[in-house]
Amino acid sequence: MENTIEVKNLTKKYKNLTAINDLSFSVKKGEILGLLGPNGSGKSTTINCLLSLLSYDQGSIKIFNEEMTPDSYEIKRKIGVVFQEVAIFEELTVKDNIDYFCGLYIKDKNTRKKYIEDAIKLVGLEKFKKFYPKQLSGGLLRRLNIACGIAHKPKLIFLDEPTVAVDPQSRNNILDGIQKLRNQGATIIYTTHYMEEVELICDRIIILDKGKIIASGTLDELKSLATIEEKVSVEVQDLEEKYLEEIKKLKYVDLVTYQNNNLQITYKKGQNNISHLIDFFNKNKIAYNKIFSERPTLNDVFLELTGRELRNE
Amino acid sequence: MIIFKTFLKILLKNKFIIITYTAILIFFGCFNTQTNDNTTNFSATKPDILIINKDENKGLTKDLITYLNKNSNIKKIPDKKYSLDDALFYRDVNYIIYIPKDFREDFLANKNPQIKIKSTKDYQASLAEMMLKRYLKTATIYHSEIPNEKDLLESINSTLKVSTQIQMTTKLNTNSLNKMISYYNFANYSILAGCVYVICLILSSFKEKSIRKRTIISSLKSSTYNLNLLLSNSLFALILWIFYVILSIILVGNAMFTPHGILLIINSFIFTLCALTLAFFIGTLLSNKNAINGIVNVIALGSSFLCGSFVPIEYLPKSVTQIAHILPSYYYIKNNELIKKIEIINLKTINEVLINGIILIIFILIFILLTNIISKKRRDFSYQ
Ligand SMILES: Nc1ncnc2c1ncn2[C@@H]1O[C@H](COP(=O)(O)OP(=O)(O)O)[C@@H](O)[C@H]1O
Ligand SMILES: [Mg+2]
Numbered sequence: 301m302e303n304t305i306e307v308k309n310l311t312k313k314y315k316n317l318t319a320i321n322d323l324s325f326s327v328k329k330g331e332i333l334g335l336l337g338p339n340g341s342g343k344s345t346t347i348n349c350l351l352s353l354l355s356y357d358q359g360s361i362k363i364f365n366e367e368m369t370p371d372s373y374e375i376k377r378k379i380g381v382v383f384q385e386v387a388i389f390e391e392l393t394v395k396d397n398i399d400y401f402c403g404l405y406i407k408d409k410n411t412r413k414k415y416i417e418d419a420i421k422l423v424g425l426e427k428f429k430k431f432y433p434k435q436l437s438g439g440l441l442r443r444l445n446i447a448c449g450i451a452h453k454p455k456l457i458f459l460d461e462p463t464v465a466v467d468p469q470s471r472n473n474i475l476d477g478i479q480k481l482r483n484q485g486a487t488i489i490y491t492t493h494y495m496e497e498v499e500l501i502c503d504r505i506i507i508l509d510k511g512k513i514i515a516s517g518t519l520d521e522l523k524s525l526a527t528i529e530e531k532v533s534v535e536v537q538d539l540e541e542k543y544l545e546e547i548k549k550l551k552y553v554d555l556v557t558y559q560n561n562n563l564q565i566t567y568k569k570g571q572n573n574i575s576h577l578i579d580f581f582n583k584n585k586i587a588y589n590k591i592f593s594e595r596p597t598l599n600d601v602f603l604e605l606t607g608r609e610l611r612n613e
Numbered sequence: 614m615i616i617f618k619t620f621l622k623i624l625l626k627n628k629f630i631i632i633t634y635t636a637i638l639i640f641f642g643c644f645n646t647q648t649n650d651n652t653t654n655f656s657a658t659k660p661d662i663l664i665i666n667k668d669e670n671k672g673l674t675k676d677l678i679t680y681l682n683k684n685s686n687i688k689k690i691p692d693k694k695y696s697l698d699d700a701l702f703y704r705d706v707n708y709i710i711y712i713p714k715d716f717r718e719d720f721l722a723n724k725n726p727q728i729k730i731k732s733t734k735d736y737q738a739s740l741a742e743m744m745l746k747r748y749l750k751t752a753t754i755y756h757s758e759i760p761n762e763k764d765l766l767e768s769i770n771s772t773l774k775v776s777t778q779i780q781m782t783t784k785l786n787t788n789s790l791n792k793m794i795s796y797y798n799f800a801n802y803s804i805l806a807g808c809v810y811v812i813c814l815i816l817s818s819f820k821e822k823s824i825r826k827r828t829i830i831s832s833l834k835s836s837t838y839n840l841n842l843l844l845s846n847s848l849f850a851l852i853l854w855i856f857y858v859i860l861s862i863i864l865v866g867n868a869m870f871t872p873h874g875i876l877l878i879i880n881s882f883i884f885t886l887c888a889l890t891l892a893f894f895i896g897t898l899l900s901n902k903n904a905i906n907g908i909v910n911v912i913a914l915g916s917s918f919l920c921g922s923f924v925p926i927e928y929l930p931k932s933v934t935q936i937a938h939i940l941p942s943y944y945y946i947k948n949n950e951l952i953k954k955i956e957i958i959n960l961k962t963i964n965e966v967l968i969n970g971i972i973l974i975i976f977i978l979i980f981i982l983l984t985n986i987i988s989k990k991r992r993d994f995s996y997q
Contacts, residue, residue: 381827383826387821389818392623392626399615400618403618404827404838
C-alpha cells in the first residue's frame with residue numbers, strides 16, 4: 301500500500317536536549333496511526349517537525365511523496381491539524397471560528413457553508429453554533445478545536461492529544477468522530493498517552509519513549525512482544541499451600557501469587573487456560589468466584605521494554 | 614476575504630471598548646481645541662473701503678478700483694453730516710483711500726505717486742491695506758518690465774488672481790487656523806492611540822500563538838495572509854482618519870477646505886499611515902493582550918508629550934526635542950506648525966513640509982520592513 305508519510309532519520313534538538321532521536325517511520329494511506337508515549341516523549345515535537353512548524357537538525361520528511369517545507373502550500377492544502385492546545389478566537393462564535401479556519405483553505409462560500417455544517421455535525425456541536433468559546437465546557441471546546449482543524453476535509457489529519465482532560469461523553473464523541481473521518485478516507489496520525497484509546501481506534505501503533513521508537517506494529521504484533529500471554533485472577537477463600545504448589549505445576553503457568561484471597565496466575569501461552577484451571581478447582585472441590593482473564597496491555601509491553609509504567613499520573 | 618470578515622467581527626465584538634476609547638479621545642480633542650480659541654473673534658467679512666478718487670476712472674486707476682471692489686465692500690461717500698473721521702470712528706468704513714489726481718499718468722511715467730490712506734487700524738483695515746499694497750507692489754514690479762499699460766494690467770491681474778484668494782482666506786481665518794493646528798496637533802495623540810490600541814487588540818487575537826500555528830500550517834500563503842491583515846487594518850486606520858477629518862470640519866468649519874486645511878489633512882493622512890504601520894509592527898511583536906494599554910500609553914502619550922502635541926514644542930527643553938527627532942510624531946507636528954506659518958502656498962514655501970513628509974514615508978517603510986523581518990522569524994516555533 302502506498303505511504304502517505306515517510307520519515308527518515310529525523311532528529312530534533314532543543315539546545316542540549318534531544319527531543320527526538322533518529323526517528324524513521326511511515327504512515328500508510330487510509331490508516332489510523334497511533335503515536336503512543338508518556339508526556340515529554342516527543343510526540344508533539346514529531347508532529348510539529350512533520351508540519352514544518354519546527355526546523356529540525358537531521359532527516360527527511362516526505363508527505364504525499366513530496367518533500368515537506370514551510371512553503372509546501374499544495375501539501376498543506378491536504379492536511380488538517382488539531383493541536384494539543386485549543387486554538388480558537390475568543391471573540392468568535394463556534395460557527396465563525398470554524399468558518400475562519402476553513403476559510404484559510406477554502407475560498408468558495410457555498411462549499412464552506414456545507415463543510416462547516418458537516419464539521420459541526422461530526423463533533424456534535426449542533427446546539428452550540430451561536431455560542432462563544434467562554435460559554436463552552438472543556439470537552440466542547442476540544443470538539444470545537446477538532447472541528448476547526450478538519451472542516452476543510454483534509455486527506456491527512458494530525459491529532460495531538462485531542463482527549464486530554466475531556467469528559468467521557470466528549471471523549472467517546474471524539475473517538476467516534478476520528479473513526480468516521482478514517483472511514484471517509486482520511487489518513488490519521490493520532491498521538492496520546494492513553495493506551496486504551498490507541499487500542500480502541502488505531503490500526504498501527506508507534507511507541508515513543510525519550511524521543512526514540514521503542515516498538516511499532518499492529519496491536520497484536522505489539523502484544524506478542526510481551527512475554528506473558530494471559531493473566532488470570534480468581535477470588536478463592538483460604539487456598540491451601542499444597543494446591544498452590546500444584547497450580548504452579550499446571551501447563552504454561554509462569555507465575556503464581558496469592559494475596560488477600562486473590563489468586564493471580566500469569567501464563568506463557570494462552571489457550572484453554574481458564575477451563576483447565578476450573579477443571580482443577582472442581583476436581584479438588586475448591587470454592588471460587590469472580591474468575592477473569594486479561595490479555596496483556598500496551599502498558600505491560602511498555603513496562604517490559606522500558607521497566608517503567610506508561611502512565612505516570 | 615475571510616481574514617477581513619474575521620477582522621470586522623473581532624472589531625465589532627470590541628465595539629464597546631473602542632467607542633468608549635474614541636469618545637474619551639474626542640472629548641479631550643475638542644476640549645483642547647476650544648481652550649486654544651483666541652478671544653477676539655474676527656468675522657470673515659470683507660473690509661469696508663471708501664475710495665476717494667481724484668483721478669480719471671480709467672486704465673490703471675480703474676483696474677485698481679475694480680480689484681479692491683472684488684475683495685472688499687466699497688462704500689459710498691457718507692452724508693455730509695459725518696466727517697470721514699466719524700465714518701472711521703463708527704466703523705462705517707475700515708479704510709479710506711485717496712487716489713490723487715493724475716495718479717495713473719504719474720505711475721506710468723515712473724513718478725511714483727503717493728496714495729494717502731486713513732485707517733481704523735483694526736484687523737479689517739489691515740486686510741484692506743494689504744490688498745492695496747499688494748496691488749501697488751505687483752504693479753511696480755511689472756511696470757519696470759512692461760511699459761505697455763494694457764499688457765501691464767493683464768499681467769497684474771493674472772498674478773493677483775492666483776494669490777489673492779489664498780492670502781485673503783488665510784489672513785481672514787487666523788483664528789480658524791489656530792484652531793485647526795491645535796486640533797491636528799492633538800490628533801497626533803488620538804490617531805496614534807487609536808491605531809495602536811485597536812490594531813494591537815485585534816492583532817493580538819490573530820497572532821495568538823496557537824491560532825498563528827494553525828494559520829501557518831494552512832495552505833494560505835503567509836504573504837497573502839500578512840497582506841490581507843495589513844489591508845484590513847489599513848481600512849480601519851482609514852476610517853479612523855476620515856472620522857477625525859470630518860470631526861475637524863465640524864469643529865473648525867469650512868476653513869478646513871482652504872489650502873492650509875487641506876495640507877493639514879494630507880499631513881495627517883501620511884501620519885495615519887505611519888501610525889498604522891507602527892501599530893502593525895508593535896502588534897506583530899506583542900503577544901500579550903494585557904500589555905496593550907501600557908504600550909499605548911508609552912507610545913502615544915510619550916511621543917505626544919515629547920513632540921509637542923499638547924504643549925507647543927517651543928516650551929519644551931532642548932534635550933527633549935533632541936530625543937523627539939527619532940519619533941515620527943515630531944515630523945508630523947513640525948509640519949503642522951510649518952503649515953501654520955506659511956502665507957502663500959507654493960512649491961518653494963512648502964519645501965520643508967515636503968521633506969518632513971518624506972521623512973514620515975521613510976518611517977512607514979522602516980516599520981513595514983521591520984514587521985516583515987519579525988514575522989519571518991516567528992515562523993519557526995523552536996525559539997518560543
Ligand atoms: N520549545 C521547547 N524548548 C525546549 N524544550 C522543549 C520545547 N518543547 C518541548 N521541549 C522538550 O522536548 C521534549 C519533548 O516534548 P514534547 O514533544 O512536547 O512531548 P510530548 O508531546 O510527547 O509530551 C520534552 O522533554 C520537552 O520538555
Ligand atoms: Mg504533546
